[in-house]
Amino acid sequence: MHILTIEGMSCDACKRAISNAISNAAPGLAFEVDLPRKQVRFRDLPTDRQSVVRNAIRDAGYGILDSDQA
Secondary structure (H helix, E strand, O other): OEEEEEEOOOOHHHHHHHHHHHHHHOOOOOEEEEOOOOEEEEOOOOHHHHHHHHHHHHHOOOEEEEEEEO
16 A cells, blocks of 8 residues: 655545546546545555656645655
């Protein structure tokens, strides 16, 4: 599992914005947005899609604090 911690995600509208940004940038990619933990969890985030996903999140107006592999 790959986890991104998101800066600035604080409400359901933020959650929807991030979900839409990721879905549009990387169709078919399985992920879950966890609002209370301010994280996006990916079952698998292939190397070739990592920068696409990160850029989509940033373009939506959010920061990425860190990422972990679990």
